[in-house]
Amino acid sequence: MFDPLLHQPVRSKLLSLLITNDELPFKALKEALSVTDGNLSSHLSKLEKEEYVLIEKIFEGKRPKTIVHITSKGKQAFSSYIEDLKRFIEEN
Template sequence: MFDPLLHQTVRSKLMSVLIANDEIPFKALKEALGVTDGNLSSHLSKLEKESYVNIEKTFEGKRPKTVIHIAPIGRKAFDEYIEALKKFIEEN
């Protein structure tokens, strides 16, 4: 019924932010969600493993920069998850 990967509070919020932004720097995403670096990294690893997000690591000068992108598979999965939630609400 519900995608278990997305039916977790932090990951559903994370995907909502990505839907609205397509891509976002790690630091901005961490601040938007109010989570720690380690917590966000853990959730991103799970989403990346299923190809829901792409993680781009680059440098700005000598400083590392990580940008998170929503992948087409992730966008489709999140859209289906939202539709399942709507259907559940309508039926109950």
């Protein structure tokens, strides 16, 4: 019934943060979600595989930085997921 990729606490919160900010550094997401590097990477890989997010690795001077962007497919999927949640509440 619900998008299995988004019907998971960390991934739905992750997309919530990205939908309001379009892009966020990996570290900011990690801090805001209170998850470990490994945990976040694993969730991001799943979202990236479905093209909900785009992961960009850049260098700022000599420092590597990972930026996570939400894609238009990700935005659409998140909106549909919210609609599904609303519909479920209305029907139950």
